[in-house]
Amino acid sequence: MIKFWLNQQPVELDVSPDAPLLWVVREMLQLTGSKFGCGMGLCGACTMHLDGAAVRTCVLPVSAAQGRQVTTIEGLSSGQQLHPVQQAWLDENVPQCGYCQPGQIMSATALLANNTKPNDQEIDAAMQGNICRCGTYPRIKRAIKRAASSQQTVSFYDPEQEQS
Amino acid sequence: MARSRRDFLKITASTASCFVMSVPLASCAASNPALANIGDEHYVHDGFVQVTSQSEIHFILPRDEMGQGVHHGLATLIAEELDIKVDKIKVYFAPVHKTYNNLSYGAQGTWGSSSIRDHYLPLRQAAADTRATLLKAAAQQLAIAPQQLTCRDGFIWHGTKAYPLGDFVATAAKIESVKGAPLVTDSQFKYIGKDSQRNDALAKVTGTARFSIDAKLTKAKRAVVIHAPVINGKVKDFDATRAKQQAGIVDIFAISSGIAVVAEHLWQAKKAAALVVTNWQTSELAAFNSAELPDILASKIATESGIKAHKSGRGRKALATASKRHSATYYAPYLAHATMEPMNCSAEVTASGCQVWVGSQSPEFARNGVAQLLDIDRERVQFHNHFIGGGFGRRVGIDFILEAVEIAKQVEGPVQLVWSREDDIRNDYYRPPSMVKFEAGVDENGQLSCYSVKRSGPNIFPYQLKEAVPAMLPELFPSGVSSWLAGVGGKVVNDWYAESSSVEGLFEDYQVAHKEVRQITYDPGVRNGYWRAVGHSHSGFFKESFIDEIAQLTERDPFDFRLAHLAEERLQNTLKLATQKAGWGQKLPAGHVHGVAVHKSLKTYVAQVVELSVEQGQIRIHKVTCAVDCGIVVNPNIVKAQMEGGILFGITAALYGSIDIVEGRVSQSNFHDYQMLRINQSPDIDVHLVESKVAPTGVGEPGLPPIAAAIGNAVFAATGQRLRQLPFNLSA
Ligand code: FES
Numbered sequence: 001m002i003k004f005w006l007n008q009q010p011v012e013l014d015v016s017p018d019a020p021l022l023w024v025v026r027e028m029l030q031l032t033g034s035k036f037g038c039g040m041g042l043c044g045a046c047t048m049h050l051d052g053a054a055v056r057t058c059v060l061p062v063s064a065a066q067g068r069q070v071t072t073i074e075g076l077s078s079g080q081q082l083h084p085v086q087q088a089w090l091d092e093n094v095p096q097c098g099y100c101q102p103g104q105i106m107s108a109t110a111l112l113a114n115n116t117k118p119n120d121q122e123i124d125a126a127m128q129g130n131i132c133r134c135g136t137y138p139r140i141k142r143a144i145k146r147a148a149s150s151q152q153t154v155s156f157y158d159p160e161q162e163q164s
Numbered sequence: 165m166a167r168s169r170r171d172f173l174k175i176t177a178s179t180a181s182c183f184v185m186s187v188p189l190a191s192c193a194a195s196n197p198a199l200a201n202i203g204d205e206h207y208v209h210d211g212f213v214q215v216t217s218q219s220e221i222h223f224i225l226p227r228d229e230m231g232q233g234v235h236h237g238l239a240t241l242i243a244e245e246l247d248i249k250v251d252k253i254k255v256y257f258a259p260v261h262k263t264y265n266n267l268s269y270g271a272q273g274t275w276g277s278s279s280i281r282d283h284y285l286p287l288r289q290a291a292a293d294t295r296a297t298l299l300k301a302a303a304q305q306l307a308i309a310p311q312q313l314t315c316r317d318g319f320i321w322h323g324t325k326a327y328p329l330g331d332f333v334a335t336a337a338k339i340e341s342v343k344g345a346p347l348v349t350d351s352q353f354k355y356i357g358k359d360s361q362r363n364d365a366l367a368k369v370t371g372t373a374r375f376s377i378d379a380k381l382t383k384a385k386r387a388v389v390i391h392a393p394v395i396n397g398k399v400k401d402f403d404a405t406r407a408k409q410q411a412g413i414v415d416i417f418a419i420s421s422g423i424a425v426v427a428e429h430l431w432q433a434k435k436a437a438a439l440v441v442t443n444w445q446t447s448e449l450a451a452f453n454s455a456e457l458p459d460i461l462a463s464k465i466a467t468e469s470g471i472k473a474h475k476s477g478r479g480r481k482a483l484a485t486a487s488k489r490h491s492a493t494y495y496a497p498y499l500a501h502a503t504m505e506p507m508n509c510s511a512e513v514t515a516s517g518c519q520v521w522v523g524s525q526s527p528e529f530a531r532n533g534v535a536q537l538l539d540i541d542r543e544r545v546q547f548h549n550h551f552i553g554g555g556f557g558r559r560v561g562i563d564f565i566l567e568a569v570e571i572a573k574q575v576e577g578p579v580q581l582v583w584s585r586e587d588d589i590r591n592d593y594y595r596p597p598s599m600v601k602f603e604a605g606v607d608e609n610g611q612l613s614c615y616s617v618k619r620s621g622p623n624i625f626p627y628q629l630k631e632a633v634p635a636m637l638p639e640l641f642p643s644g645v646s647s648w649l650a651g652v653g654g655k656v657v658n659d660w661y662a663e664s665s666s667v668e669g670l671f672e673d674y675q676v677a678h679k680e681v682r683q684i685t686y687d688p689g690v691r692n693g694y695w696r697a698v699g700h701s702h703s704g705f706f707k708e709s710f711i712d713e714i715a716q717l718t719e720r721d722p723f724d725f726r727l728a729h730l731a732e733e734r735l736q737n738t739l740k741l742a743t744q745k746a747g748w749g750q751k752l753p754a755g756h757v758h759g760v761a762v763h764k765s766l767k768t769y770v771a772q773v774v775e776l777s778v779e780q781g782q783i784r785i786h787k788v789t790c791a792v793d794c795g796i797v798v799n800p801n802i803v804k805a806q807m808e809g810g811i812l813f814g815i816t817a818a819l820y821g822s823i824d825i826v827e828g829r830v831s832q833s834n835f836h837d838y839q840m841l842r843i844n845q846s847p848d849i850d851v852h853l854v855e856s857k858v859a860p861t862g863v864g865e866p867g868l869p870p871i872a873a874a875i876g877n878a879v880f881a882a883t884g885q886r887l888r889q890l891p892f893n894l895s896a
């Protein structure tokens with residue numbers, strides 16, 4: 001029995017421990033937002049968060065998730081409220097075909113969680129494992145910067161000051 | 165009943181929250197397929213626009229969305245004429261029906277950057293007629309003179325009173341509909357020409373956009389196919405004893421293209437597939453090595469005259485009288501598409517017919533091919549199209565769809581076939597390799613006076629004919645006859661007629677008194693297909709690099725030389741805009757150089773200036789400035805996105821792209837050896853649109869053709885080395 005938390009819900013599965021997390025989540029748990037692109041950890045389409053860190057789940061056995069927190073694109077927004085990174089993605093009209101975008105967004109959110117103001121090199125380093133065949137890279141860069149600055153505004157927002 | 169404007173806001177909010185998205189099925193019962201699954205009273209117009217009694221506006225999208233933006237762009241045309249925000253329109257993928265034919269090509273397919281070009285007026289007319297008919301119905305029902313009513317935001321307005329459109333659909337469905345209603349004039353556009361958030365973006369950033377790989381078939385079995393290592397190889401025999409003992413395996417059997425492994429879960433199928441022992445019967449391609457192609461094609465060009473594809477003036481003969489002559493030979497290899505979503509398809513075959521869940525650029529070919537394979541009536545194939553995770557021409561091919569159906573035939577219930585990335589790279593319809601030899605003559609004034617090209621390589625059409633002929637023929641045509649016809653057609657193309665996609669883009673853009681283009685077909689037998697921008701994808705590189713060589717020969721600035729020879733004003737203006745925005749001729753940072761190229765493809769004009777440096781033998785592209793003239797722009801932001809996408813797709817091909825075949829086997833397999841451009845190598849891109857009032861043209865492909873040449877021309881400016889072969893290799 002493998003137990004872990006998926007988007008904050010407990011799950012318990014009778015599954016072979018070497019089954020890749022990606023396919024377990026897609027086929028057994030019916031969350032298909034995470035995509036398959038290469039199966040070799042080369043493209044990032046399958047990126048989820050494992051205890052907050054971006055991981056390539058096409059090459060991650062489900063057993064590695066035992067007792068841990070797994071977050072997929074479906075678990076990123078809370079209710080109707082989009083994650084600021086998703087909002088920035090909309091504002092920059094990033095997606096074309098859209099297939100790589102869940103993975104891109106999961107990598108970007110993991111980056112911004114650790115580094116609220118990444119510079120160009122840091123963005124490149126965090127995002128170069130995610131391929132976009134449609135060529136949305138210029139917009140991804142802009143969206144990450146936009147999200148970074150909106151997060152700043154939120155964290156420094158001071159209601160007292162606003163009232164005065 | 166009348167409603168105030170404030171009520172209207174409430175109503176739309178509540179409908180939005182309770183609306184359940186469902187894709188209509190291609191029902192065999194409904195005479196108009198767009199009617200299917202949409203119950204109660206509604207008003208239908210031409211199968212494109214529907215208004216329901218709940219005042220929902222449905223748009224049946226005739227083309228497929230694969231990133232190029234038609235889901236939003238074509239809906240914008242409907243929005244403009246109905247005077248309603250784009251995101252208030254529900255978009256459905258069309259079923260297979262002639263209503264949804266691509267007007268330029270006479271079949272239902274998404275290709276040729278034709279969607280906006282084809283549909284700009286017809287879709288607006290459909291929506292304008294819908295609006296006029298609803299107004300007519302409202303006037304009748306309310307007994308108010310039609311001139312006093314307007315249609316806006318999903319309501320019919322009489323002064324400040326607003327009546328939901330749904331109130332009038334029953335009447336509208338009964339009266340004679342209006343034809344040829346006046347369209348909104350260009351100066352009144354509210355939505356066309358304006359930026360807006362794409363209507364598919366929210367689904368795509370939340371992971372809810374449904375690609376075919378995500379088809380909700382919870383009970384589906386999962387399948388993989390073991391393909392022959394040598395292209396066109398066949399199964400001789402196989403032993404699946406061990407594989408069948410693995411957990412979850414449902415069945416393992418041979419199909420025409422390999423061995424199908426079917427399991428409860430995909431990972432089980434993949435694991436078991438590795439245990440199947442197979443004996444393959446190789447094909448004649450086992451002796452083929454693509455590394456030998458350049459020599460073979462060069463000798464063809466040297467010894468054969470080929471078929472005439474174009475001749476003007478005295479053609480190549482005029483070389484004799486030129487005061488200066490120059491010749492150069494270029495080459496581009498096989499390329500795979502590598503769409504981000506690997507080929508996949510789900511199918512279920514039952515006694516009553518077949519259902520197919522797929523993302524396809526050619527749903528009609530696919531449906532007809534499936535019907536032929538199963539030997540059932542076409543209307544018994546229900547075809548569910550999806551968002552496409554990258555097409556670029558790959559999903560014109562229907563091979564993987566037929567594979568899925570062949571498997572489903574032998575499996576109980578639905579089955580989903582998912583190709584690995586390796587299957588995808590090794591079983592593509594490759595961009596044909598191509599060699600061209602240019603010869604040019606310049607007169608005493610430095611004007612290009614003679615331009616001759618010989619192109620050698622395979623053609624695409626014979627391969628497409630195999631799939632298109634059975635699909636285009638009337639249903640009852642015996643399959644033996646249709647495959648015979650496909651074979652004959654392919655031979656005609658190869659032997660008698662220069663296929664346009666083999667030579668397009670090589671010669672049209674410049675004004676030269678004497679031109680000649682000849683095609684010499686040589687086909688090793690590896691399947692070819694349409695790859696983003698098709699012939700233009702390499703012609704743009706060949707032609708624009710060679711023109712740069714002539715500019716250099718005549719000691720003229722590459723921009724001035726082009727401007728003096730370009731055949732159309734729109735090409736000139738596009739080139740001027742790009743160079744002006746890039747600061748052509750101005751000082752650049754130390755070590756940086758510019759290269760330029762301009763190319764017209766699929767009726768759209770694009771010029772690009774690349775700024776790069778060469779550091780330790782490596783090309784570093786810093787910036788691309790792009791200008792595009794695609795006539796009236798429906799959505800500036802999407803046009804820019806398509807230019808960005810085309811440029812980056814073209815950079816991948818220019819820097820890395822090559823499919824190599826050794827003894828009939830494709831050497832590349834996944835992204836480590838078939839590299840894609842990554843974000844850290846992606847330059848800044850600055851796109852400018854030429855203002856225009858002429859009819860719009862497409863942008864999905866035309867952003868690609870100039871980029872490789874612009875890079876190569878800049879490398880020449882930096883190093884003096886002329887790059888004549890793709891992908892670029894500076895040490896060669
Ligand atoms: S599918 Fe996992 S990295 Fe490509």
Ligand code: FES
Pocket residue numbers: 095096097098099100101131132133134135136231504553554
């Ligand atoms: S948006 Fe299509 S692969 Fe990235």
